[in-house]
Amino acid sequence: MAHPTQLGFQDAASPVMEELLHFHDHALMIVFLISTMVLYIIAAMITTKLTNKYILDSQEIEIIWTVLPAIILILIALPSLRILYLMDEINNPHLTIKAVGHQWYWSYEYTDYEDLGFDSYMVPTSDLTPGQFRLLETDLRMVVPVESPIRILTSADDVLHSWAVPSLGIKMDAVPGRLNQTAFITARPGVFYGQCSEICGANHSFMPIVVEAVPLKHFEDWTSLMLDA
Known part of the structure; x- marks a missing residue:
C-alpha cells in the first residue's frame, strides 16, 4: 500500500512486479548516465575550448554518437522483451x-x-x-x-x-x-x-x-x- 511522501513504486507482491522494478532501476540508471554525460559535455563546451575544429569535425565523435545510442537501445530492449514474454506467459493456471x-x-x-x-x-x-x-x-x-x-x-x-x-x-x-x-x-x-x-x-x-x-x-x-x- 502506498503511503504519504512515498517515492517510487509499491512493494512488489508478485514475481512479475519484481522484474518490473528491476527493469525500472536498470533503465533509470541508463538515463542517469546519459544525463550526466550530456551535462558534462555542455559544461565543458561552455567553460573550455572544447568546441574547436577537432571536436566539431571529428569523424570519431560522429561514430561514437551513432553507435552508442544503438547499444543503449539494445540494453533497454532486451530485458524489456523478456519481461513482456513473462507477462504473456500463462501455463496451467490453478x-x-x-x-x-x-x-x-x-x-x-x-x-x-x-x-x-x-x-x-x-x-x-x-x-x-x-x-x-x-x-x-x-x-x-x-x-x-x-x-x-x-x-x-x-x-x-x-x-x-x-x-x-x-x-x-x-x-x-x-x-x-x-x-x-x-x-x-x-x-x-x-x-x-x-x-x-x-x-x-x-x-x-x-x-x-x-x-x-x-x-x-x-x-x-x-x-x-x-x-x-
Whole structure:
C-alpha cells in the first residue's frame, strides 16, 4: 500500500512486479548516465575550448554518437522483451477468475466453480471502519490462494475499463464484447489495492479493486462459505 511522501513504486507482491522494478532501476540508471554525460559535455563546451575544429569535425565523435545510442537501445530492449514474454506467459493456471467492469463497480466470476460469483462495490466513506482505506475498500474482496498461478479474464458490460493492481504488476483493459487475459502469482499473503485505470465516466474513481491473497486452506474455507451463502 502506498503511503504519504512515498517515492517510487509499491512493494512488489508478485514475481512479475519484481522484474518490473528491476527493469525500472536498470533503465533509470541508463538515463542517469546519459544525463550526466550530456551535462558534462555542455559544461565543458561552455567553460573550455572544447568546441574547436577537432571536436566539431571529428569523424570519431560522429561514430561514437551513432553507435552508442544503438547499444543503449539494445540494453533497454532486451530485458524489456523478456519481461513482456513473462507477462504473456500463462501455463496451467490453478484458478481462473473473470472480472467484468460495470459503471461503476466490478463483478467477479470464479469459472472453476459453478455458482461462485459476486459484485464488488466501493465502501462509502461513512461506512468505513478503522483501518480501512477511503475510496479503496470494497464490500467483497477478490480472494485468491497465495503462490498459485491465477488467470484473470477481463471484459466490460458498458464502456472501456481497466483492471489494474500496481503491487501485482497487472494492468489489463476490459473491453465490451472482448475477452482479454492476463495472469499473476502472489508471492506473499496480503491485501493488495488497485483502481480502474481507464477514464470510464463520472464515477471512474469510485470502482476500486481489492485482491486478498490467503493460504490455500483459508481460500477453500472462503469458497465453501461463499457457496453456502
